[in-house]
Amino acid sequence: MTRFDSDKAAEIHRHLHAHLPSDPALRVRTLESLVTERGLVDPADLDSWVELYANEVGPMRGAQVIARSWTEPEFRDLLLRDASEAVRSMGFHGHATGHLKAVENTSTQHNLVVCTLCSCYPFAVLGMSPAWYKSTAYRARAVREPRKVLAEFGVELGEDVGVRVWDSTAELRYIVVPERPNGTDGWDRDQLAAIVTRNSMIGTDRDLRIA
Amino acid sequence: MTRFDSDKAAEIHRHLHAHLPSDPALRVRTLESLVTERGLVDPADLDSWVELYANEVGPMRGAQVIARSWTEPEFRDLLLRDASEAVRSMGFHGHATGHLKAVENTSTQHNLVVCTLCSCYPFAVLGMSPAWYKSTAYRARAVREPRKVLAEFGVELGEDVGVRVWDSTAELRYIVVPERPNGTDGWDRDQLAAIVTRNSMIGTDRDLRIA
Amino acid sequence: MDTIHDLGGVEGFGAIDTKAPGFSHDWERRSWAIAKNTTASSGTLDFWRHSLERMEPATYLSISYFEKWCLNNMTQFILAGDFTLEEVLSGRTDQRHQPNAPSSLQGARARLKANEVFFDRQIDAPPLFAVGDSVVTREYIDARHTRLARYARGKSGTIRAHHGAHVFADAAAVGDERAEHLYTVEFSARTLWGSSANPRDSVTLDLWESYFVQP
Amino acid sequence: MDTIHDLGGVEGFGAIDTKAPGFSHDWERRSWAIAKNTTASSGTLDFWRHSLERMEPATYLSISYFEKWCLNNMTQFILAGDFTLEEVLSGRTDQRHQPNAPSSLQGARARLKANEVFFDRQIDAPPLFAVGDSVVTREYIDARHTRLARYARGKSGTIRAHHGAHVFADAAAVGDERAEHLYTVEFSARTLWGSSANPRDSVTLDLWESYFVQP
Numbered sequence: 065m066t067r068f069d070s071d072k073a074a075e076i077h078r079h080l081h082a083h084l085p086s087d088p089a090l091r092v093r094t095l096e097s098l099v100t101e102r103g104l105v106d107p108a109d110l111d112s113w114v115e116l117y118a119n120e121v122g123p124m125r126g127a128q129v130i131a132r133s134w135t136e137p138e139f140r141d142l143l144l145r146d147a148s149e150a151v152r153s154m155g156f157h158g159h160a161t162g163h164l165k166a167v168e169n170t171s172t173q174h175n176l177v178v179c180t181l182c183s184c185y186p187f188a189v190l191g192m193s194p195a196w197y198k199s200t201a202y203r204a205r206a207v208r209e210p211r212k213v214l215a216e217f218g219v220e221l222g223e224d225v226g227v228r229v230w231d232s233t234a235e236l237r238y239i240v241v242p243e244r245p246n247g248t249d250g251w252d253r254d255q256l257a258a259i260v261t262r263n264s265m266i267g268t269d270r271d272l273r274i275a
Numbered sequence: 276m277t278r279f280d281s282d283k284a285a286e287i288h289r290h291l292h293a294h295l296p297s298d299p300a301l302r303v304r305t306l307e308s309l310v311t312e313r314g315l316v317d318p319a320d321l322d323s324w325v326e327l328y329a330n331e332v333g334p335m336r337g338a339q340v341i342a343r344s345w346t347e348p349e350f351r352d353l354l355l356r357d358a359s360e361a362v363r364s365m366g367f368h369g370h371a372t373g374h375l376k377a378v379e380n381t382s383t384q385h386n387l388v389v390c391t392l393c394s395c396y397p398f399a400v401l402g403m404s405p406a407w408y409k410s411t412a413y414r415a416r417a418v419r420e421p422r423k424v425l426a427e428f429g430v431e432l433g434e435d436v437g438v439r440v441w442d443s444t445a446e447l448r449y450i451v452v453p454e455r456p457n458g459t460d461g462w463d464r465d466q467l468a469a470i471v472t473r474n475s476m477i478g479t480d481r482d483l484r485i486a
Numbered sequence: 487m488d489t490i491h492d493l494g495g496v497e498g499f500g501a502i503d504t505k506a507p508g509f510s511h512d513w514e515r516r517s518w519a520i521a522k523n524t525t526a527s528s529g530t531l532d533f534w535r536h537s538l539e540r541m542e543p544a545t546y547l548s549i550s551y552f553e554k555w556c557l558n559n560m561t562q563f564i565l566a567g568d569f570t571l572e573e574v575l576s577g578r579t580d581q582r583h584q585p586n587a588p589s590s591l592q593g594a595r596a597r598l599k600a601n602e603v604f605f606d607r608q609i610d611a612p613p614l615f616a617v618g619d620s621v622v623t624r625e626y627i628d629a630r631h632t633r634l635a636r637y638a639r640g641k642s643g644t645i646r647a648h649h650g651a652h653v654f655a656d657a658a659a660v661g662d663e664r665a666e667h668l669y670t671v672e673f674s675a676r677t678l679w680g681s682s683a684n685p686r687d688s689v690t691l692d693l694w695e696s697y698f699v700q701p
Numbered sequence: 702m703d704t705i706h707d708l709g710g711v712e713g714f715g716a717i718d719t720k721a722p723g724f725s726h727d728w729e730r731r732s733w734a735i736a737k738n739t740t741a742s743s744g745t746l747d748f749w750r751h752s753l754e755r756m757e758p759a760t761y762l763s764i765s766y767f768e769k770w771c772l773n774n775m776t777q778f779i780l781a782g783d784f785t786l787e788e789v790l791s792g793r794t795d796q797r798h799q800p801n802a803p804s805s806l807q808g809a810r811a812r813l814k815a816n817e818v819f820f821d822r823q824i825d826a827p828p829l830f831a832v833g834d835s836v837v838t839r840e841y842i843d844a845r846h847t848r849l850a851r852y853a854r855g856k857s858g859t860i861r862a863h864h865g866a867h868v869f870a871d872a873a874a875v876g877d878e879r880a881e882h883l884y885t886v887e888f889s890a891r892t893l894w895g896s897s898a899n900p901r902d903s904v905t906l907d908l909w910e911s912y913f914v915q916p
Contacts, residue, residue, distance in 0.1 A: 067528045067529060067533075067565055067566060067661065068529075068530075068533050068659070068660045068661045069565065070487075070536060070537075070540055070630050071540075072565060073536070073537040073540045073561055073565060074540035074541075074542075076560075076561045076564050076565065076571065077537075077540055077541045077542060077545070077557060077558075077561055078542055079571060079575075080557050080560055080561065080571075080574065080575070081541070081542065081545050081557065083575050084557075084574075084575065088513060088517075088549070088550065088552070088553040088556065089511065089512075089513035091553060091556050091557065092513040092514075092516050092517045092520070092552070092553075092556045093513070093516075093577075094574070094577040095517075095520055095556050095559060095560055095574075096516055096520055097577050097578070098563070098569055098573065098574065098577065098578075098579055099520060099524045100585070101578075101579050101582055102568075102569075102579055102581060102582070102583055103582065103583030103584050103585040104524045104585065105520070105523045105524050105585060106585040106586065106587070106588040107588075108588030108590075109519075109523055109585075109588045109589060109593065109594065110516060110519040110520060110523060111519075112588070112589070112590060112591045112593060112594035113518075113519035113522060113523055113594045113597075114515045114516070114518075114519050115591055115594070116591060116594040116595060116598060117509075117515070117518070117519075118515075120595070121598065148602075152602075157599060157602045158598040158599045158600075158601045158602050159522065159598055159601035159602070160601075161602055162602045162603050162604045162605070163604070163605065163606070163649070163652075180492070180493055180494030180495075180635055180637075181491055181492060181493075181494070181535075181633060181635060182491065182535055182538070183551060188598055188599075188601070188602070191508065192508030192509055192518065193508060194506060194507060194508050195503065195506030195507065195508065195510065195550075195551070196502050196503055196504055196506050198550075198551040199499075199502060199503065199506075200493055200499050200547060201499035201500055201501065201502045201503075202502050203493045203494065204493040204494065204495065204496045204497070204499045205497075205499060205502070207494045207495060207637065207678070207689050208494070208495040208497070208637075208678075208679055210687060211684065211687075213502060216501060216502050216504055217502075217504050223686075225686070226684075226686030226687055226688070227684070227686070227687045227688075228672070228687070228688050228689070228690060229687070229688070229689045229690070230689075230690050231494065231635065231638075231689055231690065231691045231692075232692070233633040233634075233635060233691045233692045233693065234605075234633060234649075234652060234655065234668055234692035234693070234694070235603075235605040235652060235653075236649065236668075236670070236692050268504070
């Protein structure tokens with residue numbers, strides 16, 4: 065069967081990289097020309113998608129989820145039991161949240177998420193992944209030297225804190241639930257969401273700043 | 276100690292590759308300018324070295340060794356016992372032959388030499404290694420799928436022939452002793468040397484052709 | 487296949503650029519939008535991944551995520567017969583069709599939600615392992631595409647969760663969308679990396695049943 | 702360190718260009734001549750190798766052998782303090798000395814022979830293993846530079862030869878030129894790669910004594 069022909073895929077990759085113009089912007093423009101000329105998608109739909117990711121889909125969604133888990137114990141239970149359902153209940157479901165797991169930081173446990181084999185990420189709830197998450201350096205290092213990686217992000221862990229690294233090797237996706245910082249008693253969900261950083265939901269940030 | 280500073284080496288590599296002109300010819304010219312201006316070497320000595328490798332140091336040396344081993348049983352014994360001494364006795368010793376091992380092909384055993392970790396090679400007796408020997412593809416594949424590699428070189432092995440791959444991980448270097456082909460009875464050493472290919476001494480050739 | 491993509495534990499990549507945003511260029515946004523709004527006429531997600539892994543190793547390490555996606559989507563279209571290599575290299579196709587009418591931002595929202603794909607399946611076979619069990623992963627993997635990362639082969643771990651059966655990546659990558667029981671397995675960092683690792687640290691992977699040495 | 706150089710068994714590199722000659726360009730010949738006729742004022746061969754391994758992974762896979770040598774020799778000169786980074790980047794040095802008078806082809810021949818370097822050493826410790834012994838290689842390596850390739854870790858093999866003690870690469874790479882007993886160890890291809898390998902095939906590596914699980 066040609067369709068699952070691994071060696072043919074390798075051969076096509078070699079041809080494409082060798083013969084396309086080297087500028088990635090031109091490569092993408094070429095692909096866009098092909099799919100729009102063929103009528104596989106309307107350019108306006110691509111524009112809408114870009115707008116969607118620019119304005120609506122981003123870590124503010126995940127931050128709302130985390131903030132709600134801090135203020136509503138029942139929602140927190142749901143989030144930890146079935147994070148997919150929890151984000152669905154807030155309308156944040158979609159790409160790569162079908163099998164979502166929420167993992168809790170505690171005073172003695174830190175969680176860090178990576179995908180060493182590609183760059184799996186819960187897009188619909190966290191938006192586009194940061195470039196570093198997709199970098200070879202992060203993918204290679206997070207599982208082997210998580211504490212050095214964390215230090216580069218400014219996170220220094222005490223010796224009493226263990227690190228659990230979640231390598232997203234199947235279709236499960238992970239979101240870290242950071243600890244609610246002291247000094248936020250009585251804050252409402254929007255106030256709380258504003259202090260939840262994207263990195264804290266991946267695990268490259270830990271102690272949230274209440275400024 | 277700065278001199279054995281691994282991270283510093285990595286940093287210098289990054290600087291050099293990022294900031295030197297990208298043309299490798301210019302990079303080498305830069306290095307030559309520096310070492311000759313500083314007086315570390317005279318350009319004429321570099322010319323001599325190039326000439327040496329162009330005219331005198333090459334697989335014809337190894338071929339002479341192999342041919343002699345076919346015609347002089349005592350030399351063959353020496354070659355298999357102490358290949359460094361054998362090549363030294365012919366004046367072919369030098370770079371990377373201090374700990375040389377000769378490994379014999381038989382009707383049921385084929386030998387193949389590789390250096391997966393860099394590209395170690397017995398230069399003084401075989402000359403400059405071919406580009407494929409230094410390629411990532413050969414280094415990666417020779418230990419894992421030697422029969423597929425051999426097939427790409429036109430060598431098809433019967434099922435009764437085993438392959439032993441020698442990965443040159445220390446300072447030992449290897450030279451394969453191919454089988455003397457039938458139909459060469461009475462040939463003298465120069466005639467025999469003329470049919471010994473470079474690849475047969477690395478193991479990517481097997482049945483020598485007597486034309 | 488043990489291709490270059492299997493980066494976990496490989497050393498020498500240097501510092502992480504912790505400040506880089508998700509998108510740096512418009513062409514990255516376009517690459518992403520094309521990837522999520524078009525699809526080749528045949529294939530599986532796992533074959534898509536495997537195809538990306540077949541990029542030349544030097545290229546794989548040299549180019550960015552969105553350029554990889556662009557090249558891999560081109561490759562999928564060519565393999566599926568949707569476009570020829572020549573069409574892609576020339577950037578021109580003479581078969582023109584009318585797309586569906588554009589659907590506005592509301593349509594994009596709907597497409598994002600519709601992208602919530604499920605990989606769990608009902609199978610008859612009962613799970614062979616349970617939470618708390620010790621398992622040992624296989625030392626050798628012959629599949630073309632696998633999710634048993636090299637650094638976690640031949641290692642002992644503990645099952646922390648059972649997720650029912652999920653579509654098995656190794657099989658789906660060759661078009662066989664059968665399911666196997668899927669587990670989250672925790673490995674101590676010392677098991678993976680030796681005694682220099684912190685004894686408090688661990689790594690989990692989500693692994694299918696046939697990745698384990700069978701009981 | 703498990704850097705990118707450890708290529709044995711990594712898949713996806715494609716066909717071998719079996720016709721490529723040793724040298725294709727004059728600059729390659731010059732790079733080789735410079736490498737073999739100059740040397741940084743301090744260092745060891747094993748540190749030289751380790752330094753090359755610290756090249757960025759994408760660069761390591763992208764550039765050719767002789768370009769790697771050129772860049773690594775520049776790096777050695779800078780680390781040894783023979784040239785500054787600025788001198789190398791500018792290609793100019795203002796310290797000029799008179800080289801020794803050139804020595805003609807006869808001199809090159811002599812230098813080639815003088816390049817026959819020996820790494821065997823006398824040590825007091827008797828060898829712990831003998832030809833025919835089974836050994837198991839270590840699963841974890843903490844050294845920065847090592848010659849125990851990743852594909853041969855945690856594997857059982859048989860000692861085929863004992864070479865006395867040789868300078869131990871892992872130590873020499875950090876300037877400690879002590880020696881250890883060196884052995885040639887044969888591993889069956891099935892031990893290394895699993896049951897898909899040909900049962901008649903094997904791979905040998907030359908390994909120092911401390912690479913083995915100790916008896």
